[in-house]
Amino acid sequence: MGFGVFIHRSDSIYNDSPAEQYQFPSQYLRRVEACVGDWIIYYEPSKVAETRGYFAIAKVRQVIPDPCISGMYLALIEPGSYLDFANPVPFNGAMGPVERGVLNDQGRISGRAHAAVRPISPEDFSRIVERGFEEKAPLLPRLDNDMPSPNFDEVQTPFAFDQQRDRMSVTVSRILRDRVFRRVVLRAYDERCAITGLKLINGRGRAEVAAAHIRPVEASGPDIVSNGIALSGTAHWMFDRGLISLTDDLEILISRQTNDPQGIRSISRGVVESCA
Numbered sequence: 001m002g003f004g005v006f007i008h009r010s011d012s013i014y015n016d017s018p019a020e021q022y023q024f025p026s027q028y029l030r031r032v033e034a035c036v037g038d039w040i041i042y043y044e045p046s047k048v049a050e051t052r053g054y055f056a057i058a059k060v061r062q063v064i065p066d067p068c069i070s071g072m073y074l075a076l077i078e079p080g081s082y083l084d085f086a087n088p089v090p091f092n093g094a095m096g097p098v099e100r101g102v103l104n105d106q107g108r109i110s111g112r113a114h115a116a117v118r119p120i121s122p123e124d125f126s127r128i129v130e131r132g133f134e135e136k137a138p139l140l141p142r143l144d145n146d147m148p149s150p151n152f153d154e155v156q157t158p159f160a161f162d163q164q165r166d167r168m169s170v171t172v173s174r175i176l177r178d179r180v181f182r183r184v185v186l187r188a189y190d191e192r193c194a195i196t197g198l199k200l201i202n203g204r205g206r207a208e209v210a211a212a213h214i215r216p217v218e219a220s221g222p223d224i225v226s227n228g229i230a231l232s233g234t235a236h237w238m239f240d241r242g243l244i245s246l247t248d249d250l251e252i253l254i255s256r257q258t259n260d261p262q263g264i265r266s267i268s269r270g271v272v273e274s275c276a
Contacts, residue, residue, distance in 0.1 A: 085132030185211035185228035
């Protein structure tokens with residue numbers, strides 16, 4: 001087992017779904033197999049417009065031949081392991097490439113940096129992950145006792161590394177996953193409720209909106225931005241109880257079971273037909 005970097009483009013021609021599978025040709029088979037049972041970092045190259053750089057981690061569960069295309073393989077991702085970085089990490093930092101293993105003996109970037117799949121040292125892996133989950137400006141949740149307090153500070157749950165036999169294993173707590181999921185979803189929605197369109201920031205600078213999973217965690221819903229939606233308190237309550245839902249095109253459905261459909265319509269945008 002070993003850590004790796006998998007290059008993924010948002011405009012990829014491969015059948016990739018970062019939270020589920022990674023398609024690759026046979027030339028990378030041994031490198032991918034070396035990552036089975038361990039963690040990889042996804043990287044979007046600088047040639048992509050508005051590149052995210054190093055943008056997520058995931059754990060490789062197994063490798064299988066692609067059942068649809070001869071000579072291609074699929075790296076299957078451990079369900080629930082994928083997690084976007086709170087802060088995408090650029091390839092170059094203040095001291096040069098953040099992934100120092102791509103440098104040759106002369107300190108120049110080698111051809112290794114262009115490989116779609118490549119191993120990464122525990123030191124480079126740790127450096128990138130720590131920067132990816134660093135909380136520079138936390139998007140903190142609303143608190144019921146939200147009054148000014150000069151001593152307030154959020155307790156940060158660290159990304160935990162265990163050193164054993166010169167390698168590191170990684171565990172991601174539910175607390176960390178929820179906090180990072182909230183950050184990336186609220187950033188995607190500009191801290192605005194997707195149902196009401198309201199963007200409310202309270203006196204402590206906290207967004208009065210929550211990040212909800214469209215497909216619940218209990219139903220194996222992944223912690224990815226496409227499975228998230230930003231909702232204000234009332235909208236979140238209605239969503240959780242099935243009084244409102246979404247179409248595949250993210251239009252709002254109102255349940256016929258609600259006692260005040262007109263009231264819901266008055267505070268919602270993009271409403272279509274009522275549902276059962």
